[in-house]
Amino acid sequence: MKKPINEMIVKLKADSVNERFARAMVASFCVQAEPSLDEITDIKTAVSEAVTNSVVHAYPKGNGWIEIEAKLFEEKIEITISDTGVGIKDISKAIEPFYTTKPLEERSGMGFTVMESFMDEMDVSENVGGGLRVKLVKNFEKKSKLAVGE
Amino acid sequence: MQVKHRVYNNTLYVLLSGELDEHTATTTRITLDEMFEGKGFRQIIVDLSELEFMDSTGIGVLIGRYKKMKDKNIPIYICNPSSHAEKIFKMTGLYEIMPKII
Numbered sequence: 001m002k003k004p005i006n007e008m009i010v011k012l013k014a015d016s017v018n019e020r021f022a023r024a025m026v027a028s029f030c031v032q033a034e035p036s037l038d039e040i041t042d043i044k045t046a047v048s049e050a051v052t053n054s055v056v057h058a059y060p061k062g063n064g065w066i067e068i069e070a071k072l073f074e075e076k077i078e079i080t081i082s083d084t085g086v087g088i089k090d091i092s093k094a095i096e097p098f099y100t101t102k103p104l105e106e107r108s109g110m111g112f113t114v115m116e117s118f119m120d121e122m123d124v125s126e127n128v129g130g131g132l133r134v135k136l137v138k139n140f141e142k143k144s145k146l147a148v149g150e
Numbered sequence: 151m152q153v154k155h156r157v158y159n160n161t162l163y164v165l166l167s168g169e170l171d172e173h174t175a176t177t178t179r180i181t182l183d184e185m186f187e188g189k190g191f192r193q194i195i196v197d198l199s200e201l202e203f204m205d206s207t208g209i210g211v212l213i214g215r216y217k218k219m220k221d222k223n224i225p226i227y228i229c230n231p232s233s234h235a236e237k238i239f240k241m242t243g244l245y246e247i248m249p250k251i252i
Contacts, residue, residue: 016173023203041234048205052172106179106214110206110242117241 004071006032014055014064014083022068023047029070030077035140042118043077043138049111050081050134057101058085058131076120076139084131091124153181162191167200170208182215192224195251199230208235209242216247227251 008029012018023044030043047068054066069080088094095116100109116122121137151174152167164185170178186194196212198204216226229252231239239245 016171019171019173020169038233044203045205045234045238048171048203052205052207055172106210108206108209108213108242110209110238113241114206114238117237 002073004073006072007070009067009069011065011067012051014059014062014066014085016052016055018066019048019051019055022051022066026068026070026077026079030072030138033072033074033077033140034142035077035138036142039138039140043079043136046115046118046122046136046138047079047081049115050079050136053111053134054081054083054085054132056107057088058083060086074140076137079136079138080133081136082127082131082133084127084129087126087130087132088124091126095124151178153178153185155185157188157190160190160192162186162188162194163197164194165197165200167202169203170201170211171203171205172207175207175211179211179214182211183218186215186219186224194219194224194226195229196226196248197229198232198235201232201235204235204238206238206242209238209244212244212248 010025012022026047027040027044030040051066058064064083064085067082071078093099095112097113098109100107112124115136119136120139123135125133127133151170154165156163162185219226226248228248228250231250
């Protein structure tokens with residue numbers, strides 16, 4: 001199995017104020033692999049969607065945490081965003097376009113569709129110990145020239 | 151997130167600047183609703199040339215404004231979206247209700 005050229009794990013309060021920081025942080029992290037600007041924007045958007053999902057849905061009573069784990073390879077980035085909140089009862093229903101449990105809050109219900117479209121792989125599952133886990137993979141078109149340890 | 155506006159020739163021009171996400175959505179929603187309550191215009195043009203980031207939360211904000219203005223028979227148009235915003239608009243079918251004019 002190929003070794004990542006870099007790895008990170010960050011834990012943030014599930015607060016919307018952290019969304020901007022979360023997407024900017026992951027975008028900065030992946031720069032080492034020299035992705036294109038379009039790829040960086042796609043990653044930022046997908047991270048923002050996943051973090052928003054946890055902020056809005058995971059902790060109805062507040063006071064929760066979101067963990068962002070990223071593994072950077074020469075040719076791709078794997079990002080896992082997880083929470084320990086209430087989770088989603090029917091994941092396959094939740095990832096359908098325009099599905100929202102909060103129609104009165106003007107939600108578009110397109111979060112998972114955007115993640116799926118902007119990334120190359122998306123896997124949504126129950127987090128071990130409760131909550132939700134979203135794994136996202138983006139393949140870089142132009143392979144990084146950086147080797148491990150450089 | 152900043153929202154600027156001016157009325158000219160029966161048109162309300164709105165310029166969105168900054169990043170539109172869950173954190174800035176509520177304030178943006180309130181600001182736009184206040185502007186849209188005004189008089190002296192028969193259509194609205196939302197200029198996105200200075201919008202640096204938007205995710206699907208922004209789509210929810212725009213669709214919400216569309217629903218409110220539809221009752222008043224005032225159309226909303228989008229102009230100058232980034233290629234990234236354009237991708238989200240096309241994916242969600244937003245242009246079907248808020249056509250792109252430039």
